[in-house]
Amino acid sequence: MTISVAVVGTGRMGRLHAKQLQDVPDVRIVGAADVRAEAVEEFTAEFGGTGSVDYRELLDRTRPDVAYFCTPASEHLDQLTFAAERGINVFVEKPLAPSVTTATAAADVIERHGVLCTVGYQWRYSPLTDVARDALAGLPPTMLAGWWYWTIPPLPWIRDRRTGGGQIFEQATHLIDLMRFLAGDVSTVFAAYADNAIPEEELPNWDASAVTLGFANGAAGSVHSTYALFPGIPGSNGVDVAAREVLVRVNLAKATVFRRGVPPVETSARADWNIDQEFMAIVRRNDPAAVRATARESAQSIGVSLAANYSAVTNRVVDLLDFMTNPPDDATIMPL
Incomplete structure (x- = not known):
């Protein structure tokens, strides 16, 4: 069996996935689409396949087994709907959508048409996450802490909170999603954001965020992130999970398990592992039960990020169930 793939969005992430897919023996890239004709030409020259500036035309012409959508969140619902209606399986980069309403609609579309779909929350699929789950061995987490120390984003649409949604929405969503995977649903969110370090004209965004999470199982969580620093800081992102007598x-680089009275046990990432191998294996088996980052789960993770934005803007504690059921339509908390 050969799995045919079309890539929509030939920027940084589209090219990364294409490079990783090249190493999967039974996968063939049959086409690419981007609104920039020159980017499509460069992509197809390197990875093969046919090109188009219209993803609809490309998908109708090539009818791939899988469409990869490596595009801004605001475009995902229309793209997912077009592919799902044609029975095309979907990989979509995170975040799934720019609002609770559109994320829920995207999950509805995927479930209605029954196609395979994963969102690019690669931490869920990582063997190191399995190490973490095995170490917890069913113990209820009581504390989760995530952090991401980064720099001004290079892409203009991510740099601006009006289109990128802010660091908690666009980047630290990985931390929130992993916490939900390890500890279950979030019930309450409270956040404080800052913009003290970088002038607005240089970074039209919050440059630091502190988020407190209450989990439905009683655990307490926090996420801290900043754009005020620089690449190369060791351990610049990660999640700590504490249960009784284990941390x-x-x-994505390593997992370390700490227990009383014994040396820490450290497991490093495999150099050859990536989410594309995982998803192609799921497609090959047609195994929906193996999809860890479903559209529905991803919509819940987006809800936490947007609830944090809303809390920071309004200075309120947000009940997540109410927020997901009756989401505010407020451009100050989500990309336009």
């Missing part, structure tokens, strides 16, 4: 520290 697990995990990111």
Whole structure:
């Protein structure tokens, strides 16, 4: 069986996934689409396949087994709907959508048409996350702490909170999603954001965020992030999970398990592992039960991020169930 793939959005993430897909023996890239004709030409020259500036035309012409959508969140619902209506399986980069309403609609579309779909929350699929789950061994987490220390985003649409949604929405969503995977649903959110370090004209965004999470199982969580720093800081992102007599520290590079009276046990990432291998294996088996980052789960993670934005803007504690059921339509908390 050969799995045919079309890539929509040939920027940084589209090219990254294409490079990783090249190493999967039974996968063939049959086409690419981007609104920039020159980017499509460069992509197809390197990775093969046919090109188009219209993803609809490309998908109708090539009818791939899988469409990869590596595009801004605001475009995902229309793109997912077009693919799902044609029975095309979907990989979509995170965040799934720019609002609770559109994220829920995207999950509805995927479930209605029954196609395979994963969102690019690669931490869920990482073998190091399995190390963390095995170390917890069913113990209820009582504390989760995530952090991401980063720099001004290079892409203009991510840099601006009006189109990128802010760091908690666009980047630290990985931390929130991993916490939900390890500890279950979030029930309450409270956040404080700052913009003290970088002038608005240089970074039209919050440059630091502190978020407190209450989990439905009673655990307490926090996420801290900043754009005020620089690349290369060791351990610049990760999640700590504490249960009785065990602490697990995990990111995509390694997982470390701390227990009383014994040396820490450290597991490093496999150099050859990536989410594209995982998803192609799921497609090959047609195994929906193996999809960890479903559209529905991803909509819940987006809800937490947007609830944090809303809390920071309004200075209120947000009940997440109410927020998801009756989401505010407020441009100050989500990309336009």
